[in-house]
């Protein structure tokens with residue numbers, strides 16, 4: 001049995017639905033279909049999830065609700081489906097203003113999946129009836145029991161991605177891009193032979209195609225490499241979607257709905273060959289980080305200072321990365337959007353309550369990571385990359401190696417982000433071709 005997930009771009013309009021149907025019909029093993037909410041297309045500039053988020057914030061939600069309804073009804077009409085989706089829309093409309101955030105934002109997936117189930121002739125299963133979350137995360141035992149129960153009577157199902165239910169039955173929304181997680185969880189629960197993740201690119205590319213236009217496809221990746229790339233920000237596969245497939249060693253393919261024949265990337269436990277000539281497997285990054293550096297004379301003898309500093313970050317519920325910075329310093333990295341509203345309160349708390357000598361803040365920092373299995377065996381790779389960046393006059397603010405030595409991360413100014421990615425890409429490709437033609 002295969003679990004297949006179609007991202008928002010694959011279900012953006014009726015034309016995309018048709019491509020999905022062809023893919024499903026070409027392999028009878030594609031029995032569990034997960035869909036995201038209708039996403040962007042050439043005629044639809046806003047993802048349905050963002051339409052719902054905007055609707056939630058709007059003083060007058062009516063026009064935005066109308067836009068969501070129009071979009072769903074248009075897909076239904078264009079496909080000539082005999083489904084009274086107006087009924088579902090009416091139920092959602094009645095709950096505007098009183099329903100939970102998670103319920104409202106998940107409705108894009110719910111409505112899109114209802115249409116897809118009808119179109120494919122598959123059975124619609126509401127994700128809140130089969131993916132159950134407790135305070136530890138997904139409850140595998142309960143969820144599996146429920147899913148197998150459904151599959152006992154319906155062997156071909158469509159499930160909306162991006163949400164499940166809490167133990168009390170209320171909707172539990174996953175992080176953005178969460179339909180990847182739904183698909184991965186379902187693949188784990190049924191021990192799928194393959195998890196296919198269909199999107200609008202033919203696999204994972206060595207670098208973001210919006211930055212490197214002719215970026216090479218990565219044919220195969222390990223779960224560890226994918227985890228590092230996803231963590232660093234390649235939008236194509238949600239970071240939390242790696243674990244469920246990795247746990248059960250379920251091969252995972254990233255494929256293109258618009259070009260199914262083009263092949264894609266296969267994610268597996270280990271590479272068949274060692275790829276010694278490839279110094280970098282993939283490059284990923286993100287902009288707009290804030291770096292807070294604290295200094296304390298002889299910090300290594302005053303670990304209580306670090307403890308107090310961490311307690312401050314914990315109080316503000318921040319997801320941070322930390323790296324030693326010289327003998328007496330420590331730097332903490334955080335996405336600017338996450339810290340922005342509390343930044344001055346945090347700085348003042350750090351200064352007043354932690355016993356530090358100084359606190360320095362650097363904003364507009366971008367992180368660029370080069371991921372490679374070769375890094376741990378060939379530390380000189382880090383020096384090579386630094387050399388490339390130096391010769392391009394890119395000011396590298398800091399460097400650290402982490403992720404079990406799988407990735408090396410460069411901190412650069414936001415303005416140098418694209419240039420850094422292009423430079424690492426170009427040089428590592430040139431190195432690769434020199435090696436294979438030698």
Ligand SMILES: Nc1ncnc2c1ncn2[C@@H]1O[C@H](COP(=O)(O)OP(=O)(O)O)[C@@H](O)[C@H]1O
Pocket residue numbers: 006007008009010036039177198199200201203204205206207208209210233234235236237
């Ligand atoms: N290294 C990369 N490889 C492939 N795609 C990438 C990479 N980095 C960023 N992307 C972007 O991720 C997009 C696909 O992710 P997403 O928009 O979430 O798709 P979907 O709508 O299928 O869920 C691609 O269109 C591409 O622009």
Ligand SMILES: N[C@@H](CC(=O)OP(=O)(O)O)C(=O)O
Pocket residue numbers: 006007008009036037039047049050108161162175176177178179180
């Ligand atoms: N629709 C949700 C969940 C999701 O997975 O979307 P996509 O597959 O289009 O990235 C989002 O926009 O975050």
